[in-house]
Amino acid sequence: MVFIMAKKKKWYEVEAPKPFENKVIAEIPASDPKHLIGRTIEVNLIDLIPDTNKFYMKLYFKITEVDTRCRTEFIGHDYFRERIYRIIQKGIKKISSIEDITTKDGKKIRIKSITIVGGKTPSSIMKKIRADISNTLKEIANKATLNDILNMLISDELERTIKDNCNKIYPTNKVEVYRSEVLL
Structure with missing residues (x-):
């Protein structure tokens, strides 16, 4: 019987771009930070700004850099x-x-x-x-x-x-x- 050792994963915080004051929008586990670059994060606008009238808008961000936190850039939006x-x-x-x-x-x-x-x-x-x-x-x-x-x-x-x-x-x-x- 062969045992495969799994790498220990670390949690990384994902922050929104500057227009949203770099708020933390998600936490993602990864064994290697290089695997996070290029991932797309979907966030409801209500989570970023307190305007409840815009509950139907979803924003998409792409992870571009990883240090201790993941930095993102805006790549699109969509309505429900x-x-x-x-x-x-x-x-x-x-x-x-x-x-x-x-x-x-x-x-x-x-x-x-x-x-x-x-x-x-x-x-x-x-x-x-x-x-x-x-x-x-x-x-x-x-x-x-x-x-x-x-x-x-x-x-x-x-x-x-x-x-x-x-x-x-x-x-x-x-x-x-x-x-x-x-x-x-």
């Missing part, structure tokens, strides 16, 4: 599926938009959004709204860093800006940026 289903109702039209933008600090981000308009909206207006969303996101990205865009996502400032610009074309009911991914 039920949140998206609740927005879409009978008798309305949905405008989906997927945009790849580049921030001022050179990071590429894919932003997915839904805009809700009235049910009798003509398709020509919907095309103009989709083009306006694209232009608005590109303008914002040229002036902002990744951390600025993260703060805009959390505070709904990005959605408000898009909605204000779209309302100049046609009245919109709701704008939701439901997913973002930092592209490599």
